[in-house]
Amino acid sequence: MNIAPKTSFVLSRRHLLGIEGLSAHEINGLLDLADEYVELNRQIEKKRTSLRGRTLINLFFEASTRTQSSFELAGKRLGADVMNMAVGNSSLKKGETLIDTAMTLNAMHPDILVVRHHASGAVELLAQKVDGSVVNAGDGAHEHPTQALLDALTIRRNKGRIERLTVTICGDILHSRVARSNIILLNTLGARVRVVAPSTLLPPGIERFGVEVSRDMREGLKGADIVMMLRLQRERMNGSFVPSTQEYFHYYGLDKKKLGYAKPDALVMHPGPMNRGVEIDSAVADGAQSLIREQVEMGVAVRMAVLEALSRNLPNA
């Protein structure tokens, strides 16, 4: 079943480095295209050929099972040759690795590079050094655009719209690229965005992002349509940013009771991987209001849409 997608949307830029700078039209175009891939991915024959002959390299300087496999599957379903490079944090000087690796890979003429790096701005720096398209798969605490897109697709498919929904993002906003990309995307599409976290996990200046800021779950969740929980890294729970796991869960962990502050039909999301019992209770994570598994499904479709839309803009396409 090799029919071209109905949506003819083209992302008229070479790279996808962030949600910042994308218009509502571009975001909706990607989501429309992704919608078609959701249906495709549910069929037995999932293969397309639009990226046939193209080489996609997954370059992950920071380990990630789900994002990397999601991109790998997306590339393969579109017919690209996919290579995974896990660079990791070796003892090599990190910056040398970044530029040197970029130059080395560039010499192999990849069409698309999917890059994750622990430093904010690193993917943009790398994009300046290569000839193909670069997709940011997460850079430091800066952006993770495909996560925000898959979250938006999940919301849109479940709520029918994004505009005027109240979305509350809870947890470690300070270190979260997911939060930044989501805030920008949701604002662009006209949602009302709130963030809830203890002050130590909020970046100074966050109130100027066009969000309502709260330190209290009851206040922040009131009337929410969507509750997005963020992962809290283990090294930040032991007194450096919050006193303990127990105290964090008590005040900020999403359990049935706190979820009750939101709208009765509120839906729960989490970018994963989850710390059950830290930021989210298992009963909620696995409960009827949870979209967490659906997010993973949407991830593949969104990444197919991004790769497809960028590739339509590649030379000789």
Place this chain on the structure above:
Amino acid sequence: MLSDRRPILLANARIVDPSRDLDFAGDLLIAEGVIREAKRGIHAAGVPEGTEVVDCDGRLVAPGLVDMRAFIGEPGAEYRETLASASQAAAAGGVTTIVCQPDTDPVIDDPAIVDFVLRRARDTAIVHVQPMAALTKGLEGHELAEIGLLKAAGAVAFTDGAKSVVNAQVMRRALAYAGDFDALVVHHTEDPNLIGDGVMNEGEFAARLGLFGIPKAAETVILERDVRLVALSRARYHAASITCEESLAVLRRAKEAGLAVTAAASVNHLALNEIDIGPYRTFFKMAPPLRAEEDRVALVRALGEGLLDVVMSDHNPQDVEVKRLPFAEAAPGAIGLETMFAAGLRLVHNDDMKLITLLKAMSTRPAELLGLQSGTLKPGSPADVIVADIDAPWVLDPDQLKSKCKNTPFDEARLQGRVLRTIVAGRTVFEYVSG
């Protein structure tokens, strides 16, 4: 040309001498390494035989600049900058005295190293080099350096370079002890614990870039503490590089209380702000960081009022290996010896301050604080003099810079004002050749 020590007459000049608050049209005569006289009409009265007569055509003649903070790299990091290469850059920028910092390898915390730097400078540098020595041994913030012996060897001030002394007890004793030798203590005011993972000014812009911020409190906490410790001592204290409005309030209170407290800002903090970082431009990564526009404006105003004493270059050469990195991993610092005057002139051209005010902060005040004879055009003073066209427009081409590293935030910037001639101890060490 460069070794010529004939008398020089700088005729038909706009002579600005901030040390005496003079700004007039006249001539300046230099002979035997000193300024003979500066007045109207020397030309007409005749000059000694063999004098090189320079028609300045109304251009500026002023004391050579005294740059109070430059990180050089000799000894130990000659690939970044040598005293020779720094002095070439300085001469081209109108800086006649470089005050180098002690964070070399080995650290300048031993009188023999002071002596080494002075001898290397004498043999290789074309401008004056005055070293600051370490305030604490190894710049580690634990034990006092030999302030007395280092001063006797020629150190002009004491500092831990780009590091703050975190331990307040050590700082108190350093100030008390330095006071006994009338030694100037110069301090970088940034609490490393409050800096934490921070790499730029804290606030919305850092949050948008996903970079961790450095709060202004990192600076004011140390500055406020230091001022209170200065009050317990007889020391002369100078904040090496302040960046924000809140620090100016601390400085103002200290001065009003009659304490011997002064402060400098880098020309970068007077000409640029955090927005210039744009998409992670590492040439704008500085320590302390560039702040918000309100802070820049406050610094400019404080300079105009005389609250802020000194403008320095904060010259810090870093090669591409440590700059072409993700922002958080890149080294901070920018070169500035060659551009400090032109960058500072932006403030004059914007009518933020008078030319004499800028020149005072770049020559007279630092010379006074360091106990140097320069920074003035008074007859009998060392002939460290510049001739400059303050209006000449140019675009900075990093390849033309004389510094070994090209990490300038003014890369491709439009500047107005150029040094035409730099005279050190009566000798012309730099002449601008157009084209």
